[in-house]
Amino acid sequence: MRIDAVLALFSDVQAAELTEWVERGWVQPESGDGDWIFQEVDVARVRLIHDLRRDLDVTEDALPLVLSLLDQVYDLRATIHCVMRALETQSREVQEAVLNELLATRERPRP
Known part of the structure; x- marks a missing residue:
């Protein structure tokens, strides 16, 4: 999807603003034929x-921090999903041992 198609989806986002988001690294489309190609993830x-800027009034200064924190949450969720899939391949005994350790760890007081 090219930039004009993306802009058509967001009537209140101007080309200059979207260009700035790309230049700041907040959005990372592929470069192709001298133009950006936006994938679904972009x-x-x-x-x-x-939504963060318009609906939640997140400032331009705060946005990098918010995006970084959200990226960390998404990465952690993906990692947990991978661990769960790996755990599903283990024996029932191993699954129970891991579950018991997780429960015990959560109950321990934190420093």
């Missing part, structure tokens, strides 16, 4: 930034 990122 459009989702534009939607996220749009």
